[in-house]
Amino acid sequence: MRKLIAGNWKMNGVQANLPQLDTLAKAHDNASVDVVICGPATLLGRMVATGLTIGGQDCHPITSGAHTGDISAPMIADTGATYVITGHYERRTDHSENDALIAAKTAAGWDAGLHVILCIGETEAQYRNGETLDVLRRQMDHSIPDAATAETTTIAYEPIWAIGTGLTPTPDEIATVHAALRAHLTARFGASGTAMRLLYGGSVKASNADDIFALPNVDGALVGGASLKAADFSPIITALERSA
Numbered sequence: 742m743r744k745l746i747a748g749n750w751k752m753n754g755v756q757a758n759l760p761q762l763d764t765l766a767k768a769h770d771n772a773s774v775d776v777v778i779c780g781p782a783t784l785l786g787r788m789v790a791t792g793l794t795i796g797g798q799d800c801h802p803i804t805s806g807a808h809t810g811d812i813s814a815p816m817i818a819d820t821g822a823t824y825v826i827t828g829h830y831e832r833r834t835d836h837s838e839n840d841a842l843i844a845a846k847t848a849a850g851w852d853a854g855l856h857v858i859l860c861i862g863e864t865e866a867q868y869r870n871g872e873t874l875d876v877l878r879r880q881m882d883h884s885i886p887d888a889a890t891a892e893t894t895t896i897a898y899e900p901i902w903a904i905g906t907g908l909t910p911t912p913d914e915i916a917t918v919h920a921a922l923r924a925h926l927t928a929r930f931g932a933s934g935t936a937m938r939l940l941y942g943g944s945v946k947a948s949n950a951d952d953i954f955a956l957p958n959v960d961g962a963l964v965g966g967a968s969l970k971a972a973d974f975s976p977i978i979t980a981l982e983r984s985a
């Protein structure tokens with residue numbers, strides 16, 4: 742399986758930031774891993790023009806209609822983007838998205854021909870109470886539609902308490918969680934579950950990337966803050982290439 746590194750710009754980025762992508766595109770035009778930037782909807786078309794692989798950060802579960810401010814999966818695909826994130830914790834929290842809605846958005850992404858990066862993760866309280874694996878299995882069972890395949894879907898494990906905090910689980914904890922996720926995916930989806938990429942996300946940076954990418958069942962990363970500047974993101978891409 743080809744590893745994947747995805748940058749999530751979240752609600753950041755205006756036209757003045759596009760040269761960051763030109764720098765990345767030049768530095769990694771022959772990358773041995775898949776490199777994706779999930780940008781703000783306002784910039785997707787311009788981001789596609791850089792030659793990088795581009796994704797959206799969310800999509801509506803239906804294709805069109807009276808939903809002011811929303812963006813559908815076909816609209817994302819129309820920009821030339823080929824990926825979309827669903828289930829990110831900030832969507833689950835800021836917009837009260839539940840697993841059923843995330844499953845519908847995921848299916849909508851597939852229908853539009855987009856590869857979906859579906860996020861799961863536990864809160865700090867759930868982590869402290871030892872509920873992590875139960876929470877993640879429940880999220881996977883209810884937010885990943887039955888039709889998921891390795892070709893259409895990537896799962897990103899993002900402990901909520903690690904997002905943007907500088908905190909990360911220990912390498913042993915990440916390895917334990919990813920092994921459990923892999924076992925669960927294989928039990929449900931067979932060979933496709935074994936081949937489905939599993940990303941780690943949450944405070945990934947150049948200084949911890951090698952340790953995280955060396956872990957079994959870590960097939961890449963979903964990177965937030967450190968994906969905004971080419972100077973920060975490029976060494977993380979290179980670290981993933983080293984591990985591939």
Ligand SMILES: O=C[C@H](O)COP(=O)(O)O
Pocket residue numbers: 749829899903904905906907942943944945963964965966967
């Ligand atoms: O989508 C990315 C994640 O939320 C991780 O964000 P972060 O790298 O800023 O912690």
